[in-house]
Amino acid sequence: MEPVRTTEIMAVAGARELRDGETVVVGLGLPQVASVLAKRTHAPNLTTLLEIGVVNSNPIDTPAGLADSRIFHGATCWSGFLDILGMNLHRGVVDVGFLGALELDRYGNINTTLLKEESGQVRYFNGSAGGNDVASLARRVMVIMRHEKRKLPLAVSHLTSPGFPGGKSRAENHLRGNGPHRVITDMAVLGFDPQTREAMVVSIHPGIRAQDVIDNTGFPLRLPAEIPETAPPSEEELRLLREEIDPRRVYLR
């Protein structure tokens, strides 16, 4: 069998964080792959929502983005932003928000708006779209991203979507939802200290050393004395990912 790819470990780690019966707002890419995997394994009763107004779609072709008709396929309900981000997320019935990030800092604050180059030049990206809404309102937030020092800075260059701004509690920040819960990278799974609200290591992926994780993180990262290894994908999870969910390896590169 082909060796396990890092993206496959990430997708599987993401899927295992979702519990059967939960409602999740899903962003495009690995979050989408992870939620489909969860649904086809331990969480058949997961409800997946896309912000543009798609409930429980079941794509049979890999979509190019959220606006791709391929991602509308097999849905049980088509509505719009007002329904998904309003009457579900704002209403308070979304358990998990699943996001990507350009940058994420030690308090789980997310930047998807801009980066500042060393010359001082600002470069713009996609902005919030539904990201700030999801981070502000979902019961728990999960992020999937690459583990690089510049992507995990002490403080984000633009706070698009709040985690625990200023290290303060969600209530002190007037935010609903419990904030960031897990950050799944290509090296580790991170969580947040309930007291200090700082990111800490939950597990490290097979073959990665703790020092690699520290060296590639732009903020001081708390490590437990005994660091668990992220459980590797099972044969069945790999089969589903490779044969059914993303056979052309659009996202599982």
Added chain:
Amino acid sequence: MASKLKDVAEVVRTIPDGASIALGGFAIARNVIAVVHELIRQQKRDLTLSQCVMGMDTDLLVGAGLVRRLIVGGGSLDKFGLVQCVNRARENREVEALDMTSLAVCFAYLAGALGLSFLPIKSLLASEVLERLEAGPGAERVRRISCPFTGEQYVALKALNPDVALVHVQAADEQGNCHIHGPKWENEEQAKAAQRIIVIAEEIVPTDLFRQHPTRTVIPAHRVEAVIHQPFGAHPTAVYSCYDYDSEHLELYVRHARSRDGVRDYIEKYIRGSRNFAEYLEKCGGAARLNSLKADPVLGY
């Protein structure tokens, strides 16, 4: 009832410089490209555009230099890349961008559609998105408030009532009743918030079709001012159940949009160099190319 069918050039002549326009597209889906082309041919100026998620529609209008202000949640061309003309204009401060979130723009439209002057939202708090709005021209659109009943903190969003809403739909009748297949993103709220609704339809169908399925009518005729019939009018973006996005043309556009010169060449060749949308479609490969994009009736793409 009299038909509201109109020619795109005739309709665009009624949109004045400085108008505020709600665009019905999302990334690379159902963009009002036929109207965007005509706005560019008629060289409109100082437009304010609003949209939850910008796509090729907004990117082209900004690239053509028609836009003064954006009120948006975000922007993307999905896997084809970023909204490069918009981002370049922002980086060079050539456009005033009021960044909000998808739900904030949708709530501002909803307030406008309900005749409310504002609606409260629990997004935006404790973010730089809000701080940037408060520090610039966006300050007129947001206020931190507390609930008169519970004391909870909210952001009050000023209602958006655009002068014109432009929405591309799969089917309309000559009076303006509209069907939208697939997700509707913010189309209903933005249309009903606007002073004037202009609909671009792939197909004109009999009113009896609406009488058979009245619950499917998203925008009803009595609110619609004009109906433009333009098959493939969203090309190269996708229209669910009608046609897929045109990957080759989107890639061609993205290559041009990387630079000012590139986007100018694109606009000269495909838009200003075409007398109408039919000529543009010919340049993109005509009937043979368009037929290859037609949706499978079961899959919808």
